[in-house]
Amino acid sequence: MSSLAPFKQWVHQHCGLHLEGLAEARLIRAVDALQTEIGTQDSDTLLAHLAHDNALFDRFISQLTVNETYFFREPEAIHWLVDTHLPRRLADKGGPLRLLSAGCSSGEEPYSVAMALLERYGDRAQTLFHITGGDVDQQVLNKAQAGLYSGMAFRALHPALKTRYFTPKERSFQLVDSLRQWVSFRSLNLLAPSAGPIGGPFDVILFRNVSIYFDEATRRQIQRQLKQLLAPKGILLCGVTETLGNDLGVLSLVDDHGIFYFQADNTALPDMAATLAAHDAEPPEAPLAPLLAMPLPAAQPEAPPSSAQCEPTALLQQALEQLNQNRFNEAKALLEPLLADDPWSVDALLLAGLVARWQQQPQQAFDCFKRALYVAPECWPAHFYQAELLRQGELPDNPTQRQRGYAAVVRLLEASPTSSGGLKAILPPLPPGDACFLAKRYAAEQTATQGVG
Structure with missing residues (x-):
């Protein structure tokens, strides 16, 4: 097959995805499928088709990311958000508050927040909070809107919540209509979000377990874009193992009893050195990644393996x-x-x-x-x-x-x-x-x- 370099460059330019290491295998499969569908191996022709065919673009991008997600992933952060931060925010600002799950994949994260809010606020939750999920992958957005899940998506969900918010449908489980109608989903390219189609400004942006796909320069650019979508004193919440790798000087890092988040107001917030000193930790040199995510590119071996x-x-x-x-x-x-x-x-x-x-x-x-x-x-x-x-x-x-x-x-x-x-x-x-x-x-x-x- 032709060189992957033009495709890596094109994908990075349009979506910011950094396709190295094991991610390269997904790109190879996606390019192979594209060549078969278009009937050519010419890179310029294939890229031209991707640029002008939105459906083809969606199918291609869908093959490049590991949409590994499940309900109530990293539940400590969700419970802190619902039980501590949002009540504080409501008392300070009043409702309705707007929440965005950026890089929401197939919807488990925004639906988890919705379930947690319903458990705390009851029917009032739907008037107090507006929840939006955004992703560049239209195929996973379609799945999110359908609200049909099975298997490992439920591995961290309490059985009582599964019974309350899902009904069996063949070999899967259908999310109740009230939740599906409450949470809205929009196409979102993290390199170029806009306040029009996606909504906002947002009081909370969840950007969890997404930044592993981007190099540092792209993560900084994405943070600048997301900062524009934040309401005054709004917060950006990253995954637990991504936090230090996202401290890039765009937003200030705050530690609230072990939960880390970013905020745009720099005047009253501790800097990274103070936060690290409190935890006796040193910032890692490499970009951070979730526990089971794409590993960083391996160092070159001293000698080729036999x-x-x-x-x-x-x-x-x-x-x-x-x-x-x-x-x-x-x-x-x-x-x-x-x-x-x-x-x-x-x-x-x-x-x-x-x-x-x-x-x-x-x-x-x-x-x-x-x-x-x-x-x-x-x-x-x-x-x-x-x-x-x-x-x-x-x-x-x-x-x-x-x-x-x-x-x-x-x-x-x-x-x-x-x-x-x-x-x-x-x-x-x-x-x-x-x-x-x-x-x-x-x-x-x-x-x-x-x-x-």
């Missing part, structure tokens, strides 16, 4: 790709023969542990991480995810063991801030800077809780 090494490495990278796309059974099928050949592969054990965790098999996940640490005690991702199983209640908590896990992450990464954690074929699913920051934060929270007692 042919015997290529197949396991490729399979491990494919397994990570499947994991990022919530295709857990497919990832498991790739990992099983690898572990049969090498039961002590640190890379395979770590990925198998993550698969088991998302398939709600926490003890199996813990055992995989334990085996990885037996082989490679320096595997800080295994230390981190073991501690997370305990902190998040997926296994009965053991405060001493949890504290020891986070302490190991901090010790290993302070000694070697760019450590791969003993992984040879894949990059750590969580960037080292994020892991060190979060481990310090969670360890500090535990210490404070113990001190109160």
Whole structure:
């Protein structure tokens, strides 16, 4: 096939997407499909079709992102927003307040906020708040508007909420009409939003687990655009592991009892140095990414791998790709023969542990991480995810063991801030800077809780 460079440049120019590393595989598949549909391999011709055919553009862009989302993802931020920030905002400003989920994918995030608001405010919620979801991918917007979900979309949703807001429909579940009619969806290109079609100004913009697709220059440009959509004293809320990577000088970072957000008013807000000093953390050098997202591009190896090494490495990278796309059974099928050949592969054990965790098999996940640490005690991702199983209640908590896990992450990464954690074929699913920051934060929270007692 023809070179990918023109397509990378074109996509970056039009949508800001940074298609390197494992993301390049998605671009290859999208270009292959485009060549088949148009009947040519000429890049100029293909790009011309994309520029003039909106439906073709939508289908092409839809293949380039991992629309990995689910209801009540990072619930602490949603509960803080609904129970703490929005009541404060209502008292200060009055309603109605406007909320935007930027990069909303198939709608789970704005619908989660809507459910949480209904739980707190009842029928008044629909007059107090206007909720909009925006995304560049028209196909996922169509799914959001349809409100039909299944499978892993419900993995973090409380069963009572599922019963209250969904009705069974064949092998899926249909969102109730009152929510579908309340939340509106609009096409939104984050490089060029406008206050006309998308609405606004917004009191809250959710920009969570989206910025992983953009390089730093593009993220800065997007923040400037989103800043224009914020109401006075409005806030921008990012994903928990993206926060430091989005502190780019456009907006000021605020820490409200462990929840980080950005605000445009610079006069009364602490700077990043003060925030980091309070948490005893250093900003990571690399852009931040969610726990299961596109890893950063790998460093070039000192010597090319042998042919015997290529197949396991490729399979491990494919397994990570499947994991990022919530295709857990497919990832498991790739990992099983690898572990049969090498039961002590640190890379395979770590990925198998993550698969088991998302398939709600926490003890199996813990055992995989334990085996990885037996082989490679320096595997800080295994230390981190073991501690997370305990902190998040997926296994009965053991405060001493949890504290020891986070302490190991901090010790290993302070000694070697760019450590791969003993992984040879894949990059750590969580960037080292994020892991060190979060481990310090969670360890500090535990210490404070113990001190109160």
